[in-house]
Amino acid sequence: MSVLLLQPYFFMSKTKSYPQILIGSRLFLTAMAIHLSLWVAPPDLQQGGNSRIxxxxxxxxxxxxxxxIATAINSSxxxxxxHPLFLHSSGTGTEIGAFSTLFTLVTGGFRGRPMWGTFRVWVAPLTSVFxxxxxxxxxxxxxKLPVEPAPISIRAGPIGIPIIKSPVN
Incomplete structure (x- = not known):
């Protein structure tokens, strides 16, 4: 049985529906997090309801x-x-990551509005996220192309992770 797991055809046939399940669960959990944080969580004493975002x-x-990071590892x-598993998981990671990055940009704008008076302050972490x-x-x-430039473009991006992460700490 363990040797069968290494065979791409067997493994891919058993895990064909996993990307849809992962994307669906991600959307459901994000919707739950939005509901719980915006309507269930109590407001902060100093910032009021603005802290909920x-x-x-x-x-x-x-x-x-x-x-x-997981997508970059799979692409590498x-x-x-x-093994087609790495290609499919990097594709799924790309879809989920694009949604997460867009959601980070949007919620960052809503978070920045009460703090700075504007939706966007173009600092290094924000520019790197964009x-x-x-x-x-x-x-x-x-x-969608027959060539594989997508993993190459994903592998180039981890250079920006320290730029994004270090000013936030």
Missing amino acids: SYVHVLVARMRIVIY LFPLTK LLFLIYLGALRFQ
Whole structure:
């Protein structure tokens, strides 16, 4: 049985519906997080209801980084092994990561409005997140091509993770 798991055809036939399940569960859990943070959580004493968006924004921003690292690892392993699992998981990670990055940009704007008086302050982390979103859009576009430039574009992006992460700490 363990040798069968290494065979691409057997493994891919057993896990064919996993991407749809992962994307569906991600959308459901994101909707639940929005509901719980915006309508169930009590308001902060100093910031009032404006602090509630941080519950969603911070978690989505952290998950975006984890998804991006996993997608970059899968994209790097595919040329070495030629196992279709790595290609499919990097494709699914690209879809989920693009959604998470867009959601991070949107919630960051709503979070920044009461703090800075404007929706956007173009600092280094925000610009890096926007560039990461553009990388995701390019990778999503390249997935339909017969060549494999999408994993190449995803592998180039982890350079920006320290730029995004370090000023936030």
